[in-house]
Amino acid sequence: MHDVVIVGSGPTGLMLAGELRLAGVDAVVLERRESQELAGSRGGGIHSRTLELLDQRGIVDRFLAEGKTMDTATFGNTPLGLGGLPTRHPYTLALFQNHIERLLLQWVEELGVEVRRGAEVTGVEADDDGAEVQLAAGGLVRARFVVGADGGRSMVRRSAGIRMAGPDATRSSLIAEVKVAGEPEQQGKVDARGIHGLYPMGDGMVRVVVTEAVLGPATEPTMADLRQALTDVFGTDFGVHSPTWLSRFTDATRQAESYRKGRVLLAGDAAHVHSPTGGLGIGLGVQDAVNLGWKLGQVVQGISGEELLDTYHAERHPAGERALKYTMAQSLFQKADPRQEALRDLLGEVLLVDGAGVPIAALVTGLDVAYHPGPGHPLLGRRMPDLDIGTAQGPARVFELLHQARPLLLEFGGQELGAGLSTGSVWHVPATYDGGWQLPVLGAVPAPSAVLVRPDGYVAWVGDGSADGLAGALAQWFGHG
Numbered sequence: 486m487h488d489v490v491i492v493g494s495g496p497t498g499l500m501l502a503g504e505l506r507l508a509g510v511d512a513v514v515l516e517r518r519e520s521q522e523l524a525g526s527r528g529g530g531i532h533s534r535t536l537e538l539l540d541q542r543g544i545v546d547r548f549l550a551e552g553k554t555m556d557t558a559t560f561g562n563t564p565l566g567l568g569g570l571p572t573r574h575p576y577t578l579a580l581f582q583n584h585i586e587r588l589l590l591q592w593v594e595e596l597g598v599e600v601r602r603g604a605e606v607t608g609v610e611a612d613d614d615g616a617e618v619q620l621a622a623g624g625l626v627r628a629r630f631v632v633g634a635d636g637g638r639s640m641v642r643r644s645a646g647i648r649m650a651g652p653d654a655t656r657s658s659l660i661a662e663v664k665v666a667g668e669p670e671q672q673g674k675v676d677a678r679g680i681h682g683l684y685p686m687g688d689g690m691v692r693v694v695v696t697e698a699v700l701g702p703a704t705e706p707t708m709a710d711l712r713q714a715l716t717d718v719f720g721t722d723f724g725v726h727s728p729t730w731l732s733r734f735t736d737a738t739r740q741a742e743s744y745r746k747g748r749v750l751l752a753g754d755a756a757h758v759h760s761p762t763g764g765l766g767i768g769l770g771v772q773d774a775v776n777l778g779w780k781l782g783q784v785v786q787g788i789s790g791e792e793l794l795d796t797y798h799a800e801r802h803p804a805g806e807r808a809l810k811y812t813m814a815q816s817l818f819q820k821a822d823p824r825q826e827a828l829r830d831l832l833g834e835v836l837l838v839d840g841a842g843v844p845i846a847a848l849v850t851g852l853d854v855a856y857h858p859g860p861g862h863p864l865l866g867r868r869m870p871d872l873d874i875g876t877a878q879g880p881a882r883v884f885e886l887l888h889q890a891r892p893l894l895l896e897f898g899g900q901e902l903g904a905g906l907s908t909g910s911v912w913h914v915p916a917t918y919d920g921g922w923q924l925p926v927l928g929a930v931p932a933p934s935a936v937l938v939r940p941d942g943y944v945a946w947v948g949d950g951s952a953d954g955l956a957g958a959l960a961q962w963f964g965h966g
Contacts (some may be wrong), residue, residue: 487513488785490618490628492606492641494521496582497753497770498634499589503542504778506596507890508940510785514598515618515626517605521590527582527730530764532558533567534851535771536574537871541887541942545574547588552580558763558849561818561829565842570852571923573871573884577764577850585767606635609644611748629785632750632777634770637739639755645746649758652813654735656820657701659711661693661731662686666724674718679820681718693725696820697733706733736760736816738809744773744798752777757805759812762819768851769808773801779890779940788910788964800856811848847925862947863930869938870924875917883938886914890940892963898934898950911937911963937962 489505491498494516505512531539531548539545554576557564567575593600605621609631616631633641642649656679669685679696686692695714711731712722741756753770777797783789818829836842847853858866871884874895886893892911897918922930935948937958946958 486615487511487626487628488630489513489781490515490616490626490631492609492618492631492633492639493635493753493755494518494586494590494600495634495636495753495770496585496589496767497755497774498632499586499593500771501632501634501752501774501778502598502600503589503593503596504775504890505782506593506598507542508779508782508786510782512598513626513628514593514600515604515606515620516600516602517621519603521586521600521602522583528761528764528766529579529581529585530767531578531580531585532765532768532850533570533572533574533576534854534868535768536578537572537868537884538771538775538942540573540871541775541884542592542890543885543888544588544592547591548578548580548585551584551588552578554578558846560815560836560842560845560849561832563833563836563842565836565846565849567846567850569843570846570850570925571870572850572852572925582767606640609633609641609749611645611746613747616748630748630750630781632752632781633755634752634774635755637754637758639751641749642741642751642755645749645751647746647749647751648742649739650742651739651809652737654700654737656696657733657735658694658696659701659706659714659731659733661711661725662690662729663693663711663725663731664689664727665691666726672719672723675819676718676821678718683723690729691723691725700735701733704733706731734761736813738813740802740805740809744802745794750777750781750794750797756801757809759809760816762812762815763849765808765812765849769805772804772851772854775941776801783964789962790964793962804854804856807848808851811845844926850925852925856943862933862949863924863927864922864933864936864944864947867924867944869936869942869944870922872918872920872922876914881916884942886912887938887940887942892940892945893938894935894955895938896935896948897932898948911959 488510489512491514494514502512502514556568556576607621608619610617615629618626633639669691672683674681681695684692697714698717715722738759741751744751744756752773780793817825856866894911894913896915922932924930933947934950936944937946939945945962
């Protein structure tokens with residue numbers, strides 16, 4: 486019996502597999518595809534916080550080397566500058582999903598994770614001691630926990646009986662990568678239906694996005710559907726042929742009512758589906774995985790009780806809900822409608838006021854996520870900044886100390902606050918830092934004497950010259966008194 490079975494080897498499943506391996510957990514990934522190679526490039530884009538998470542694991546340079554950075558995001562038709570955000574990665578990385586998956590697969594293979602291909606899951610049955618995953622080819626795979634990272638039509642979610650809630654689709658769009666007759670040229674149009682365009686990708690291929698006249702069925706589209714939709718909008722189908730990828734997406738926005746049901750957990754698109762506008766999908770899934778990985782690892786190893794898993798839903802469901810609100814708001818502006826255009830233009834005037842766009846930029850990039858901050862120091866519950874610090878071993882970056890996904894007690898006051906505490910696997914690092922502390926939106930914050938940082942890079946405790954509350958935080962999050 487495995488510790489954990491992960492169903493799905495998309496970005497979410499692969500990131501979770503790496504996190505569990507770093508936690509010393511026996512996890513296996515089941516993937517119905519025979520190859521990791523995707524048909525088409527799919528979606529793309531990695532925002533600042535996701536880049537920080539990759540940086541925390543020491544692999545961000547692999548992604549930066551293959552993508553293109555962009556220092557603006559857009560809300561409505563208003564550009565939002567990202568360059569002033571307090572992060573080492575104040576930009577979005579344009580990189581298609583097929584490359585993201587390839588690089589994550591490379592990482593998990595280096596870690597020794599088993600990825601089983603051609604393993605289509607047809608159902609999951611859970612009991613008090615574990616769960617059985619049923620395979621289309623016959624046979625069962627048993628594990629203590631199962632995580633569904635198997636997309637918006639998740640079989641794991643349906644087997645567990647977890648309901649999705651949220652607004653139904655109002656429109657559907659076709660997206661394809663095809664060849665066209667003649668020389669590919671960029672085309673673009675916005676009408677009452679939505680956004681339409683043809684975008685040359687090189688090597689004679691064109692990415693096509695076209696909104697359908699009526700809401701399409703929940704079935705795979707055909708080339709006839711694509712030709713008809715193009716003709717309706719542009720008066721020609723451009724002679725499209727030789728598709729490598731053809732799919733349909735909608736503006737439906739749904740979120741799982743619970744990210745956990747006993748031994749079954751959900752992450753990524755299995756837990757939330759939304760319009761692809763804004764490119765938040767991959768990042769949301771990766772953030773789910775990094776939040777869940779260390780917690781599930783501690784529960785499997787007996788370091789923490791199963792109640793720690795309840796914090797996964799408590800933290801990630803609100804974060805996902807907030808991101809989904811952004812995608813719904815943004816999608817409103819993606820069609821020609823005088824009333825919506827009026828609202829968009831007025832919002833644009835507001836966002837151009839100095840500093841007014843920062844909260845939206847922080848939301849898009851994921852830098853504003855806070856897990857139950859509550860009263861006390863503003864760092865509590867928020868991401869730890871990647872400071873340049875001094876240690877006994879020399880200069881270091883905070884994110885370098887998180888490469889192995891260990892809890893980290895950073896002490897700046899020189900008072901040995903961690904002395905005498907049973908910190909176990911918590912890494913106690915005396916450090917020095919002379920610069921200012923900056924948080925997105927909040928700006929400058931008081932310099933603490935110490936911080937307890939979780940493996941996902943969020944602050945679990947802040948010291949103010951004493952160890953008050955540290956023992957309780959160690960017990961709550963890491964099973965140490």
